Amino acid sequence: MIIESVKEAFNLIILLDQDVMEIVSLSLQxxxxxxxxxxxxxxFIGSFWLYQIFH
Incomplete structure (x- = not known):
């Protein structure tokens, strides 16, 4: 019983870590x-501005 709950807790931590990494990678993208x-x-704006000044 205790071993089962510890396994479930570690699985939740791993899933949470994967979600956090996915959020971080998406925000970096x-x-x-x-x-x-x-x-x-x-x-584009700079080249247009320079064209207007020097043309």
């Missing part, structure tokens, strides 16, 4: 995509 989009938008 979203952060990376937002940085990439910000860089592309900045390059």
């Amino acid at each position: 979203v952060s990376l995509m937002s940085v990439i989009l910000a860089v592309f938008a900045g390059v």
